[in-house]
Amino acid sequence: MQADTQPLLSVRDLVIEFTTENGVVRAADGISFDVHENETLGIVGESGCGKTVTGLSILGLIPSPPGRVAGGSIRFMGRELVGLPDSEMRNIRGRDISMIFQEPMTALNPVFTVGNQMTDVLRRHRGLTRRQARDAAIEMLAKVGIPVPAKRIDEYPHQLSGGMRQRVMIAMALSCDPKLLIADEPTTALDVTTQAQVLEQIAGLQSEFKMAVVLITHDLGIVAETCRRAIVMYCGRIVENAAIERLFEAPRHPYAKGLLESIPRLRRERLDELPIIPGRVPNLLHLPPGCRFAARCPRADALCREQSPALVPAGPHGDFIACHHPHPGQQAEPAA
Amino acid sequence: MEILQYTVRKLISGIPLVLGVTLISFLLMVYFGPDKTYELLGKNPTAQEIAEVRTQLGYDQPFLVRYVDYLRELVTLEFGNSDSTGEDVASLLARTIPISLALTGPGFVLGNLLGVLLALFAAFYRSTWVDKAIMASAVVGMSISFLIVIIAFQIIFASSYGLGWFPVRGWSVHSFGDYLSYVAVPTMAMVFVALGYNTRFYRSVLVEEMTRDHVRTARAFGVPPAKLFYKNILKNSMIPIITRVVFSIPLVIISGSLLIESYFGIPGVGKITYDAIISGDQPVLKAVVGLTAILFVLAQLLTDILYRAVDPRISLK
Ligand SMILES: Nc1ncnc2c1ncn2[C@@H]1O[C@H](COP(=O)(O)OP(=O)(O)OP(=O)(O)O)[C@@H](O)[C@H]1O
Ligand code: SF4
Ligand SMILES: [Mg+2]
DSSP, X not given: OOSSSOOSEEEEEEEEEEXXXXXXXXXEEEEEEEEOTTOEEEEEOOTXXXXXXXXXXXXXXXXXXXXXXXXXXXXXXXXXXXTOOHHHHHHXXXXXXXXXXXXXXXXXXXXXXXXXXXXXXXXXXXXXXXXXXXXXXXXXXXXXXXXXXXXXXXXXXXXXXXXXXXXXXXXHHHTTOOSEEEEXXXXXXXXXXXXXXXXXXXXXXXXXXXXXXEEEESOHHHHHHHOSEEEEEETTEEXXXXXXXXXXXXXXXXXXXXXHHTOTTOTTSXXXXXXXXXXXXXXXXXXXXXXTTGGGOTTOOHHHHHSOOOOEEETTTTEEEOOSSOOOOOSSOOOO | OHHHHHHHHHHHHHHHHHHXXXXXXXXXXXXXXXXXXXXXXXXXXXXXXXXXXXXHHTTTSOHHHHHHHHHHHHHHTOOOBOTTTOOBHHHHHHHHHHHHHHHHHHHHHHXXXXXXXXXXXXXXXXXXXXXXXXXXXXXXXXXXXXXXXXXXXXXXXXXXXXTOOSOSSOOOOOSHHHHHHHHHHHHHHHHHHHHHHHHHHHHHHHHHHHTSHHHHHHHHTTOOHHHIIIIIIIHHHHHHHHHHHHHHHHHIIIIIHHHHHHHXXXXXXXXXXXXXXXXXXXXXXXXXXXXXXXXXXXHHHHHHHHXXXXXXXXXXX
């Protein structure tokens, strides 16, 4: 949220609700953040905290029913996406904003070849002929490290391994030169070596294509390596948004601190799961009136239990925090 | 070539099924079925007369011989003559099967097409009032018995108490116009009865496919709704749809026409089967039972080949 440049993506007070049998749950509640051009923003948090729904909402893909965007604004390149008609949204999807999904095994259509699915996107968004689209698709497959792409392109998804399928997804996502890539745990389902390769590829392609990336992940090591800034989510809310050095050197929100301090030496290593913090995440259907982290927070007091802390600016560098009693943070902050 | 080999292999593997079905039904027919002997004899027959008639009917042969004879009949499609009318069974079938197909075909096709259409609406507007209204009507439709529907439709559309638009019974078809007027009420009744089941089935298949990950991926890449429906939803739902449609063909021909033809007095294969059951006409029953078993094997083969055509993950092995 720097004042100097207009952000590429600007999310404000986003609320996403799902109607369930037991009532309406707010899977995302008051989410606000900015993504600047060419920047990688990490979103971390425990399972179920609302990372995927936040990513999906940017593309207008919240499954409906049972879900809906119940409030807030998502501006992309100055244009409001919330409430945009589907026909206009379709021109943005896959062209200006692309998304890679968590589940590579099921994300592709099993009854069409990789090439068929890729050329569809290229022809629709870049107006290529069948021939040109095929050449472009082969080129993209080669870029993401698929061997013998001219042969692989005619294969069906079930003939490819999970890692290969995820690479196909990446190739497809980048084929129209998007300005923003939303990568939802792109490597969670892959084995460790493949994870590293796929991540390197995304990072390499990011600088080549000059796009912004929203990287959703459980893995703090990946965040430390690839992101400039990260958001920590807890139970449908953002609790801290800070530049990566500050977040890792001196996290201010007790939840973020708990996550990071429990792995003092692991900062540069990969972790499949977030560290465990004692206590349980509250049920979205029965949220406490005050801070959602209060039951697990060592600093909680009466105020915390009564009043929910708002996400407010913290410091001069565009950080945000939602806590009544944050840790002091760094004294002498280096210029980011 | 692959497909030819596969077909041959499948046909061969269907033989045990045909043998099983025919053996069981033949057993039932021989030991528990009607005995024609006494119908053909006068009062107080002599033992010799009885023996003569039994020889004539082939009842004196051992079971195995009679069964093998039956199989030979199935292979050569020569079933002999009907016990009741004396007509050659093969030509009887050749005359009645086309009538049954012409009778049940439109209802079957319309019932499925309308079912898909309603299911699409319900699935697209799922959990809104549109969906709820469609599915509630489906349940109501499903719970009304076929007989009541037939009688009600006859009264409403065909009788002089109702609209009187169509003939109530019979099948004197000499032109396409005749055909339409005779097929109209049976078709409406068939569609009415099948629609609830079909709509529910297709809705569940479509909803399941619509919520799959690859549908979300396609939407994330800007695939427009029509293409999404065809490439992601329909093409992936084809396996359950093919299974249902193909396997209901033999059922519709036999059991659908059984009721409809007897209630509408239409001389199709259902009607002659019904009559054969009532009168214990073994040559006709043997032919119908055997051919039905073969029809199921062919349906199985057809579905397997179609599966391969719609789903690359399935191989013809
Ligand atoms: N289709 C749905 N129907 C009902 N509730 C849903 C649905 N999808 C998500 N939710 C709700 O939204 C919450 C957040 O889900 P989301 O998938 O965004 O979590 P996540 O942070 O991506 O978790 P993970 O790390 O496991 O992927 C869930 O806890 C659930 O309550
Ligand atoms: S608001 Fe209070 S309970 Fe919540 S994280 Fe901050 S200190 Fe802990
Ligand atoms: Mg997720």
